[in-house]
Amino acid sequence: MASRAEQAELTRQRILICARALFAEKGFYGVSTAQVAKALGLSKQGVLHYFMTKEKLYGAVLGQIAEELTTLRSEVGASDDPAEQFTDYLVAMIADTPTKVDRTRLLMREILDNRARAQAAGIWYLKPFLEELIAMLRAVPGWSQAGHESILATVIQLLGAVNYHSVSAPTFHGIFGTEIMTKVDSAFANELRTTVGAMLQTGPAD
Amino acid sequence: MASRAEQAELTRQRILICARALFAEKGFYGVSTAQVAKALGLSKQGVLHYFMTKEKLYGAVLGQIAEELTTLRSEVGASDDPAEQFTDYLVAMIADTPTKVDRTRLLMREILDNRARAQAAGIWYLKPFLEELIAMLRAVPGWSQAGHESILATVIQLLGAVNYHSVSAPTFHGIFGTEIMTKVDSAFANELRTTVGAMLQTGPAD
DNA sequence: TCAAATACCTACCTATAGGTAGGCAAGGCG
DNA sequence: CGCCTTGCCTACCTATAGGTAGGTATTTGA
Numbered sequence: 093m094a095s096r097a098e099q100a101e102l103t104r105q106r107i108l109i110c111a112r113a114l115f116a117e118k119g120f121y122g123v124s125t126a127q128v129a130k131a132l133g134l135s136k137q138g139v140l141h142y143f144m145t146k147e148k149l150y151g152a153v154l155g156q157i158a159e160e161l162t163t164l165r166s167e168v169g170a171s172d173d174p175a176e177q178f179t180d181y182l183v184a185m186i187a188d189t190p191t192k193v194d195r196t197r198l199l200m201r202e203i204l205d206n207r208a209r210a211q212a213a214g215i216w217y218l219k220p221f222l223e224e225l226i227a228m229l230r231a232v233p234g235w236s237q238a239g240h241e242s243i244l245a246t247v248i249q250l251l252g253a254v255n256y257h258s259v260s261a262p263t264f265h266g267i268f269g270t271e272i273m274t275k276v277d278s279a280f281a282n283e284l285r286t287t288v289g290a291m292l293q294t295g296p297a298d
Numbered sequence: 299m300a301s302r303a304e305q306a307e308l309t310r311q312r313i314l315i316c317a318r319a320l321f322a323e324k325g326f327y328g329v330s331t332a333q334v335a336k337a338l339g340l341s342k343q344g345v346l347h348y349f350m351t352k353e354k355l356y357g358a359v360l361g362q363i364a365e366e367l368t369t370l371r372s373e374v375g376a377s378d379d380p381a382e383q384f385t386d387y388l389v390a391m392i393a394d395t396p397t398k399v400d401r402t403r404l405l406m407r408e409i410l411d412n413r414a415r416a417q418a419a420g421i422w423y424l425k426p427f428l429e430e431l432i433a434m435l436r437a438v439p440g441w442s443q444a445g446h447e448s449i450l451a452t453v454i455q456l457l458g459a460v461n462y463h464s465v466s467a468p469t470f471h472g473i474f475g476t477e478i479m480t481k482v483d484s485a486f487a488n489e490l491r492t493t494v495g496a497m498l499q500t501g502p503a504d
Numbered sequence: 505t506c507a508a509a510t511a512c513c514t515a516c517c518t519a520t521a522g523g524t525a526g527g528c529a530a531g532g533c534g
Numbered sequence: 535c536g537c538c539t540t541g542c543c544t545a546c547c548t549a550t551a552g553g554t555a556g557g558t559a560t561t562t563g564a
Contacts, residue, residue: 096531100541117413121327124521136522138542146522197410200465204403204410207323207468219473241481244474245463245489248482252462253455259406260454262413267425268450275447276454279503283451286503294496297489302561306511330551342552344512352552510561521550527543534537 104142106132112153116194119201120150154202157195158217165224174231179288181228182250183281187258196258222247238296246296253287310348312338318359322400325407326356360408363401364423371430380437385494387434388456389487393464402464428453444502452502459493 110131114123125146129139143149168184171177187193206215225247229235235243257280265273316337320329331352335345349355374390377383393399412421431453435441441449463486471479 096540103541119325119327119411121325122411125523126521135543137524137544140523141540141542144523200406201410203466203469204407205325205328206472215469215473218469222473239481239485240478241485242489244470244478244482245486246493248463248466248470248486249459249490249493251466252458252460254458256458256462257451257454260409260457263409263421263424264450264454266412267421267428272446272450275445276450279445279447280451280454283448283503284455286500287452287455287497290496290500291493294492294499297485297492302510309511331553332551341513343514343554346553347510347512350553505564506562507564508562511559513557513559515555515557517552517554519551522548524547525545527545529540529542531540532538534535 100142103134103138107134107139107142107149108152108156111149112156112194112198113190115150115153116198116201120205125149153198154217157198160195161217161221164221174228174233175289175292178225178228178232178292179285181225182254182288183284185254186281186284187255188277188281193258193261196255200255200259225251232292234295235292239298242296242298246291250288250291254284306348309340309344313340313345313348313355314358314362317355318362318400318404319396321356321359322403322407326411331355359404360423363404366401367423367427370427380434380439381495381498384431384434384438384498385491387431388460388494389490391460392487392490393461394483394487399464399467402461406461406465431457438498440501441498445504448502448504452497456494456497460490 107128111123111128114128114131117123125139126136128149129136132139139149143152164184165181168177168180171180185196187196202215226243229243229247230238238246261273261277264276313334317329317334320334320337323329331345332342334355335342338345345355349358370390371387374383374386377386391402393402408421432449435449435453436444444452467479467483470482
């Protein structure tokens, strides 16, 4: 049997995973700590025992996501071609597993909310990630001379292209039917490569 | 002086506008009817007098947005060139006024939430709008033969590229500073044209 | 002119939110 | 063995949520 400490860590992880899914689905205000607890067969205080407040629980989920973002780079094999490397990085962001979908949805919510909820304190971790994207784009031939605002605008557009898909997938499934959308989902990575390739080759607007 | 009916309609509009801004900023669960009322100098019942329930108030805001979406087409001058027409349509979606920003943010929230909150009933109005985009893309030379999943994937990517900008703008302002981001905001339409142009010219992936 | 309609308000009710206080039983270490 | 820590629970508190009931003063139209 697991030791006491191991058991505790396991529970902690279970809470984190469950909270992540629920926050992703309903948002911070849409989920109560009691709901998280109930979904795990725990009492509300069982949850609060590990994470003192709801705010901190949410923060822990966000921290986990931040960590994933920083290690994202190591998941994609380094290519010699800067354009390919950039593309691979973006493709790696596609949310093709439930965990990744949750991550993307939660990040989108956070971006929407952080202005409303006490300042932008929770977003620090996005910066290095974005800086990396910017640097990678700069390394692509034809982009090194582009203005900073061109680079940023392009990165924003690409992030939108990648992330909007997983965020909107359930809705689009409802609108267009599962059959077509399943095809879209599986074709998406390929389409994204083409899109990114087209943009990179055309170069910045300025 | 305004008649009673006119006065009432005016109040109704004021409530709608205020609710729209608040819902966009904090989401359905993040705003209380009392807060909406307070922001207008009304009592909670003053608001409920016009919109029986919070749910219905939210629905009315959504309805207003739906109407805006359906009339969006008439705002963009019809060009002869299908590619140009498609591009113009997308550019018209860019949220460059507070009202439009609210609209985009609220739609993004709705897309995130509608799975969680009682069914997808609120999304019907997106369909004609999307169908229109699809039809316009199909009309572009080189795209008419593309598979439906290619078209859809492309539309999703483009919607993401357009909408992510206004959704993430406040966060990005916080991260990169207002100076650069202001430049990005004003350069965005131009960059978007280039992006869309590049994609259209390259054609679908299949 | 006077009664019906209506714009908006002041209570008030119930459910639930986040969180505190404190208990209890089962490890783990001296 | 016995004490202390700790994983988790049962109350319980206060604030606020959405919503009902019913009032009042002003318009309006017959």
